[in-house]
Amino acid sequence: MICTGCGQQNQDGERFCQKCGKKLQSSRRMAASDDNSSAPLPRFTHHGLPEDRWLTFRRLVEAWGYLGVLAVVAAVCFFQKTWWPLYPAVVVLGLLLWFRRI
Known part of the structure; x- marks a missing residue:
């Protein structure tokens, strides 16, 4: 070598x-x-796992689901004219995305 x-x-x-x-x-x-x-x-992703298209698709759907939850919370805040629930929702969803490694 x-x-x-x-x-x-x-x-x-x-x-x-x-x-x-x-x-x-x-x-x-x-x-x-x-x-x-x-x-x-064999191809590997940045996490060291074998490349799996189904896993990639599931993570994409999960991320869009979290974005949908955030949109619902933002819509409720808009119609209620109170914005404070949006701040903890963003923090909780951000931490969830970070811990789920999405």
């Missing part, structure tokens, strides 16, 4: 470069290209 920092050749089992101490980068993509295999690698 070659260090990306200094170019030193290291043994394959090493985690850090013997010359500069930088963490060695290991990649399945590099290993696949070395083997000349044409098998595609």
